Amino acid sequence: MQKIVNVCTRVEGHGEVKIMLQNDEVSLANFEFNVYRGFEKFLIGKRLLDIPKFVSRICGLCYASQAIASCKTLEDIYNIEISEQSIYLRRLLMTAELIKSHSMNFFFQTLPDLLKIFNISKNTLSPYELIKFNPQLTSNLYDLIKFGNEINEIFGGRSVHLISIVPGGVIYSPSGKLILLSQKYLQKALTIVEWIIEDFIKLFGNQIPPEDFNLPNTICLAKNNHGIYDRYSGSLSLKEDKNLIEFEAQNYTRYFNKEINLRGIDFFFENKKNVIVGPFSRYKIIEKYDFDKINTYLEYFNKSWTNNLLFINFLRLLEIYIESYKCIQILGEPSLNVRKYLPSFKSIKKNEGIGVIEAPRGTLIHNYHINKNNIIDEIKLFIATEFNIPLLNQMITKYAQELFDKTGDIKLVEKEVQMIIRAFDPCISCATH
Amino acid sequence: MKPRFNIISLTSCTGCISTLISLDIFPQFLERIKINYFLFILDSDDIEECEIALVEGCISEETQINLIRKIRKRAKRVFALGTCACFGGILSLSNSKKAEPLSNHIEIDGMIPGCPPPSKFFGNCLINLVGNKDIILSEKNMCANCPLRGSIEINSHIKITKINPNPEEIRLGEENSECFLNNGILCLGPITRDGCEHKCIKMGLPCEGCMGPVSKDFTSNVVNFLSLIELSQELQKYTGIYNRFSKPKINR
Amino acid sequence: MDIYSILSHPFRRKILFLLEKEGYIPYTELMEKLNLDTTGQLNFHLKKIGSLIGKDNKAYFLTEDGKRVLKIINLNKRILAGEFIDEYFDSKRSEISRVGVIICNCNTEISNVINIKALENYVNKLKKVVSVKVFENLCQQKNFEKIRNWVKDNFINKIVIAACSPKTHQNLFERIFEDIIDHTNIEIANIREQCCWVHQPNDEQNNLSLPLEKGKLLIEAAVERVSFQKKIKVKRVEIEKSCAVLGGGIAGITLSLNLARAGIKVYLIEKSPTLGGKVARWHRIHNMGDCSICFISELIAELVNEKNIKIFTNTEIENVTGEVGNFTINMIKKPRYVDVKKCTGCKQCISVCSIEKPNQYEFGLSNRKLIYIPFIHSYPYAPLIDEEDLKNCLNCRICERACINKAIDLDQKEERIEIKVGTKVIAIGSDFYKDLEEYNYNPKKNIITSPEFERLLSSDGLTDGKLVKISDKKPIISISIIQEVGPSKYLSDFSEILAEKYIEDVKIRNPHCEVNVFYDLSRLKDKDEILLRSTNPKFIYANKISIKSSKDINYVIADNIEFQSDLIVLNIKYIPNEDLKNLRQYMDFTLDNNGFMSVDTLASGIYGVGTIFGPLNYNSTISTANNVALKVISLLSKDYLIAEFTGIEIDENKCGLCGLCLKICPYNAITIERDKISIDKFKCKGGGTCASICPTNAIDLNIDTSKKILRTIKIFSKFRSNPKIIAFCCASCGYAAADNAGLKKISYTPNVFIVRVPCTGRIDTNFIIKSFELGFDGVMIVGCRQDACRYIDGVKKIENKIRLLKNVIDPKYKDRIILKHLNAVEGNKFADTANKLYNNLLEEIKYEA
Structure with a gap:
């Protein structure tokens, strides 16, 4: 048996593809990471209200989602309702994070792959070559990243590990002027993303994506608000084909769970099907975004696309559009610009709390348990990428087997499987929490 | 000749690198340098010779020690990027893991601290680095x-x-x-x-x-x-x- | 050829000086000026001088390089002469170091343990060392000239002396190099007390390679330290030819008289409203015929007539700043409510006053009026009202009206006085032991203390000197004296004499009165000593003494035998004066184990006399007062002193004004005003606690810099035997304790390395963590006893740090940090601690492996 390990490039964090060759056949391809940081372990014993600041540091891309999920968990434990203003602000910060994360992934990581897959470029383009390939697209994407970042800095205090997210809500500080500025940023973002969406349609709309990237039968998991796209509030849904189960977050153990100190999530589905989370699931579960314009964009893509991994790239762009649009409205809310104090965290009501958020990459669940002395004694973090890993491995194994059969070129296999990995947009920092 | 950069992540949250990319001067920065190694945005096989290495993240694994020595060997100047690389970072809370700053194993030429480094300060640091200057840190608290x-x-x-x-x-x-x-x-x-x-x-x-x-x-x-x-x-x-x-x- | 080698020859220096003076000198003229006949020698040296001089039209001149070098030389000269030169500090080039090492064999004390030749070779190879010199005995006068020449010839400006402890001969060494080397540039490597004397070869273990290696590292570290020493600003302090004497008791009075007669201006400061102290209230002094009050009042009379003495009674010290030669003392003179100048002492006011309270000058045995004269021989002899009594005053102002001279002024306010003195003497005496409950102390029932007995015997006292019971004024026919009443920590030297005196006094009054003197052996710490000392058959030594009172009759029960006593006298001990603790805020000294002043720790310019050091009888008090007077006179006979500021330096470019240093400084020497930090160089004592906590390293000491200490740790960490221990010792007690182990030749493991710090409070947590990082297995911190820290509470500060550090550091290190409080004579404990830690570490390391 031969083991081939190759470092993944253009992914967030340090991950490796491991391919096992047995009798001239690929027996297994796995996406692995060697580092495991053990947040679930070392946060035990820490003070409850300090946790959000610590967990934010799990990931430099999903920082806001991590912190907000953690705050929601604490609010669950203390049974605290946060103000409407704080909810608006949390949505705003999550949107900014999403714009940043999705655009970075699209530009640096998946766009070069798309161009190569559809033979628009011969090689995988480097950022320098991308600029030359389409200067306007490039500068537009830089702008999107910048807008996301600016809004985070204005409402969060800095670009990542936002200061303003605290248990009980969001510390609100910007002036009216800065709100106007943010509105302008988002309006600009809306125009830009529209332009990019149209560009995307122009480039790929009439192409047929490779079948290798077709998703097998999976179970989609995402948060939604009664069938409406919502990453902050609502309940969780599972969907397989047409079967939809909606359930409250605290009942998650019926479907999946994890063991402390062991990596990965255990699913309790009879057919052993894998789960997918992220933009794809969010779309599949609600079936329709409540935006006419978006739905017309979707019509450009036929069936061959909608079950394909590469379609997620398009969905990401749509999400940027939807969320920017919604945030412009949030920024216009009069209740936003009122100084409100945060609720007090006096007494603990429950010994366990759950907080669920749709992070850019998918469902994120925080579950803390506290002991008699109100000290955390168990922490479970369900991270989007962790949900996706079994499916990802299933897909890359299949792909590697077929490609190696076809070409016998292991070097090629190493490179090509990474395209699938990138299409999933794995967040290794998160996964190695 | 444009200065060549290697940008490397060790054990980290990638927050410093995401901050780097989100900087308003990032496009200009990219233009004025040549990226040799930056796995986040570029396919690169190995760590090659460069003028400047920016290293994010702490050392938590034995294998990273050899890696960091290699980085040091192939770079004229090495800078620790972010609190993890400068001091160990958030992982220091862990009892079972080590979280070592770069300076525990190699000599560094400077650091850009912060979790994440504040944008304005970070931008100034990059300008200095591109201009082959040192990073200026406040000596006060x-x-x-x-x-x-x-x-x-x-x-x-x-x-x-x-x-x-x-x-x-x-x-x-x-x-x-x-x-x-x-x-x-x-x-x-x-x-x-x-x-x-x-x-x-x-x-x-x-x-x-x-x-x-x-x-x-x-x-x-x-x-x-x-x-x-x-x-x-x-x-x-x-x-x-x-x-x-x-x-x-x-x-x- | 480097500049120092060029300059090392006096001939070449002469050439340079000549050129500096004259500008251009032709060759022949140069020969003339140097008194030379042949050209060879001159040619040789001119060649050696090389680039420092140039030649033009057959005349020599100084090049720019030469001028620069001369500037440095001249500056060095001026600095050493005590000039205050700012430009010197601007020129960084002058921070040169040329280290010479002297190894003193101390008459084979060193070579008995260490191979001196090997040591010399090692030191010679050190990069920073210019020259090494070995002496059999450095302290011999005949060597001094040799050493001075060696220093000059090699142009050495920094010296390491590897010899005995700095506590032993530092002053001597500094004197040898006076004028040629700044004393801050003399570093001592203590290879005798802390190496050779404690690592003597013994039968079991004859491994001498470790002491040798330790010796090498001790010297190497000293070389590093001295090479890092920067120039310290020096200044000339004009000596104020006056002296403050704190305390107007017998010691203070005697001393003041001595000084005043030698022409020194004396400020005699007394807290209470009268001079005289305790002795003024004694009946008489043993072996002296005079009653003590007559004797004291005679002294006071002399004092008052002395023009050079200014007396402040009812006056307390508020603050002291400055340094030896020039102190400023701020005092508060409390109101007396009587104008002493107008008062004639007619006592009219006293007779009309209607409020009474117990008289503290009669130990509360009798009452006095609110306005009162402490005792008949008080000085100044004028009534007063205690400030705190004013609230009990009816404000009837009858006294005001009764006073013919209008001397009474009830609105008198306290007065602030500032004086400048060259030196000060503390003579505030001691207190009496007060915790007498278990002795059934009750003067009204005839159980009294020895001072009260003195008052009973005094003719001006309660019973006019008659031997009668306090309770019913009936004659006393039996007296029991119980000796050594008080804390068992120490013995009162003169309690026996006192008992003898009492017996004598009683017998004079009533020859038939029975007097028994008891010693309670169970309360004595050192029974043997007391038994050996006392062969006095008149005394009764019992294992257990108790006092019983029934029906107004008192009994002393000594080992079950009852002694009926009309009067029981508790001969109480002296205990340390409460005010000593307050004084430590302004003056530099520490307390000894019993809480008395520790004589070795007094800073320069401050002296102490009398019972502040412990119980002392009258004669000894007088003789110490005379001794101190001599010291003060000799100090004040100089016109000026060259003083260095050895405290801290603040780098404003690094200071973030967080104010942590303000919180830690025990002397309030640092201030931040209008965003500017400043150090009061007179208040700063150089303890360095501020430097230990400064988060930006903006503060560092002028001498014991962090860099020096960290470098020392690093060099010591090269020691190849494990486990090794680093011991941070405070200069006052810890280091002395280590030396004491040497003096007693108590052997301990050579794996202990001593780092001297001014105070344990100066130890930065970083030093401890760095030590472990560099491979030390144990850290010992040896400081003063908690209430005796030279810098007030430095030990407390390191204790806090260690307590917190133990919370965070890996648990295995918790028992590897040891904090020990030792005093200067506890060398055995130092050795014990070191050995114990070493053995524990040895076990642990074995276990770990």
């Missing part, structure tokens, strides 16, 4: 330019009972005029390097020390500082203070 610094009372007795204000007590910069320490809230500003524009303090939260110490190691500074003030029994043994962003080399 946060108190130097703190908006809450008032007159210093020698005999005022400080008793710390909280690490953060309770959520309902959070007051914004302009509503809050007194030093956190006087209100019994632990602010690590005195032992933290100036340069972050006091963003936490302006938002009503005390400094948590992410810019790292000006001199000596983080733990020594915390111990020295706390030895001067009275700390509630509960906080005295709370590793969340002492090991927030760094732990002593001997505590591996």
Whole structure:
């Protein structure tokens, strides 16, 4: 048996593809990471209200989602309702994070792959070559990243590990002027993303994506608000084909769970099907975004696309559009610009709390348990990428087997499987929490 | 010739690199340099010779030690990017993992501290690096330019009972005029390097020390500082203070 | 050829000086000026001088390089002469170091243990060392000239002396190099007390390679330290030819008289409203015929007539700043409510006053009026009202009206006085033991203390000197004296003499009165000593003494035998004066184990006399007062002193004004005003606690810099035997304790390395963590006893740090940090601690492996 390990490039964090060759056949391809940081372990014993600041540091891309999920968990434990203003602000910060994360992934990581897959470029383009390939697209994407970042800095205090997210809500500080500025940023973002969406349609709309990237039968998991796209509030849904189960977050153990100190999530589905989370699931579960314009964009893509991994790239762009649009409205809310104090965290009501958020990459669940002395004694973090890993491995194994059969070129296999990995947009920092 | 850059992540949250990419000067920065190695945005096989290596993240695995030595060997100048690379970072809270700064294993030519490095400061650092200059860090602590610094009372007795204000007590910069320490809230500003524009303090939260110490190691500074003030029994043994962003080399 | 080698020859220096003076000198003229006949020698040296001089039209001149070098040389000269030169500090080039090492064999004390030749070779190879010299005995006068020449010839400006402890001969060494080397540039490597004397070869273990290696590292570290020493600003302090004497008791009075007669201006400061102290209230002094009050009043009379003495009674010290030669003392003179100048002492006011309270000058045995004269021989002899009594005053102002001279002024306010003195003497005496409950102390029931007995015997006292019971004024026919009443920590030297005196006094009054003197052996720490000392058959030594009172009759029960006593006298001990603790805020000294002043620790310019050091009888008090007077006179006979500021330096470019240093400084020497930090160089004592906590390293000491200490740790860490221990010792007690182990030749493991710090409070947590990082297995911190820290509470400060550090450090290190409080004579404990830690570490390391 031969083991081939190759470092993944253009992914967030340090991950490796491991391919096992047995009798001239690929027996297994796995996406692995060697580092495991053990947040679930070392946060035990820490003070409850300090946790959000610590967990934010799990990931430099999903920082806001991590912190907000953690705050929601604490609010669950203390049974605290946060103000409407704080909810608006949390949505705003999550949107900014999403714009940043999705655009970075699209530009640096998946766009070069798309161009190569559809033979628009011969090689995988480097950022320098991308600029030359389409200067306007490039500068537009830089702008999107910048807008996301600016809004985070204005409402969060800095670009990542936002200061303003605290248990009980969001510390609100910007002036009216800065709100106007943010509105302008988002309006600009809306125009830009529209332009990019149209560009995307122009480039790929009439192409047929490779079948290798077709998703097998999976179970989609995402948060939604009664069938409406919502990453902050609502309940969780599972969907397989047409079967939809909606359930409250605290009942998650019926479907999946994890063991402390062991990596990965255990699913309790009879057919052993894998789960997918992220933009794809969010779309599949609600079936329709409540935006006419978006739905017309979707019509450009036929069936061959909608079950394909590469379609997620398009969905990401749509999400940027939807969320920017919604945030412009949030920024216009009069209740936003009122100084409100945060609720007090006096007494603990429950010994366990759950907080669920749709992070850019998918469902994120925080579950803390506290002991008699109100000290955390168990922490479970369900991270989007962790949900996706079994499916990802299933897909890359299949792909590697077929490609190696076809070409016998292991070097090629190493490179090509990474395209699938990138299409999933794995967040290794998160996964190695 | 454009300076060649290697940008490497060790054990980290990638927050420093995402900050780097989000900087408004990032496109211009890319233009003025040549990226040799930057896995986040570029396919590259191996770490090649370069003028400058920016390393994010702490060393938590044995294998990273060889990697970092290789990086050092192939770079004219190596800079630690972010608190993890400079001091160890958040993973220092862990008892079982090590979280070592680069300087435990290689010599570094400078650092860009912060979790994440403040954008303006980060941008200036990059401009300096591209211009083959050194990074200039403030030699003072946060108190130097703190908006809450008032007159210093020698005999005022400080008793710390909280690490953060309770959520309902959070007051914004302009509503809050007194030093956190006087209100019994632990602010690590005195032992933290100036340069972050006091963003936490302006938002009503005390400094948590992410810019790292000006001199000596983080733990020594915390111990020295706390030895001067009275700390509630509960906080005295709370590793969340002492090991927030760094732990002593001997505590591996 | 480097500049120092060029300059090392006096001939070449002469050439340079000549050129500097004259500008251009032709060759022949140069020969003339140097008194040379042949050209060879001159040619040789001119060649050696090389680039420092140039030649033009057959005349020599100084090049720019030469001028620069001369500037440095001249500056060095001026600095050493005590000039205050700012430009010197601007020129960084002058921070040169050329280290010479002297190894003193101390008459084979060193070579008995260490191979001196090997040591010399090692030191010679050190990069920073210019020259090494070995002496059999450095302290011999005949060597001094040799050494001075060696220093000059090699142009050495920094010296390491590897010899005995700095506590032993530092002053001598500094004197040898006076004028040629700044004393801050003399570093001593203590290879005798802390190496050779404690690592003597013994039968079991004859491994001498470790002491040798330790010796090498001790010297190497000293070389590093001295090479890092920067120039310290020096200044000339004009000596104020006056002396403050604190305390107007017998010691203070005697001393003041001595000084005043020698022409020194004396300020005699007394807290209470009268001079005289305790002795003024004694009946008489043993072996002297005079009653003590007559004797004291005679002294006071002399004092008052002395023009050079200014007396401040009812006056307390508020603050002291400055340094030897020039102290400023701020005092508060409390109101007396009587104008002493107008008062004639007619006592009219006293007779009309209607409020009474117990008289503290009669130990509360009798009452006095609110306005009163302490005792009949008080000085000044004028009534007063205690400030705190004013609240009990009816404000009837009858006294005001009764006073013919209008001397009474009830609105008198306290007065602030500032004086400048060259030196000060503490003579505030001691207190009496007060905790007498278990002795059934009750004067009204005839159980009294020895001072009260003195008052009973005094003719001006309660019973006019008659031997009668206090309770019913009936004659006393039996007296029991119980000796050594008080803390068992120490013995009162003169309690026996006192008992003898009492017996004598009683017998004079009533020859038939029975007097028994008891010693309670169970309360004595050192029974043997007391038994050996006392062969006095008149005394009764019992294992257990108790006092019983029934029906107004008192009994002393000594080992079950009852002694009926009309009067029981508790001969109480002296205990340390409460005010000593307050004084430590302004003056530099520490307390000894019993809480008395520790004589060795007094800083320069401060002296102490009398019972502040412990119980002392009258004669000894007088003789110490005379001794101190001599010292003060000799100090004040100089016109000026060259003083260095050895405290801290603040780098404003690094200071963030966080104010942590303000919180830690025990002397309030640092201030921040209008965003500017400043150090009061007179208040700063150089303990360095501020430097230990400064988060930005903006503060550092001028001598014991962090860099020096860290470098020393690093060099010591090269020691190849494990486990090794680093011991941070405070200069006052810890280091002395280590030396004491050497003096007693108590052997301990050579794996202990001593780092001297001014105070344990100066130890930065970083030093401890760094030590472990660099491979030390144990850290010992040896400081003063908690209440005796030279810098007030430095030990407390390191204790806090260690307590917190133990919370965060890996648990295995918790028992490897040891804090010990020792005093200067506890060398055995130092050795014990070191050995114990070493053995524990040895076990642990074995276990770990």
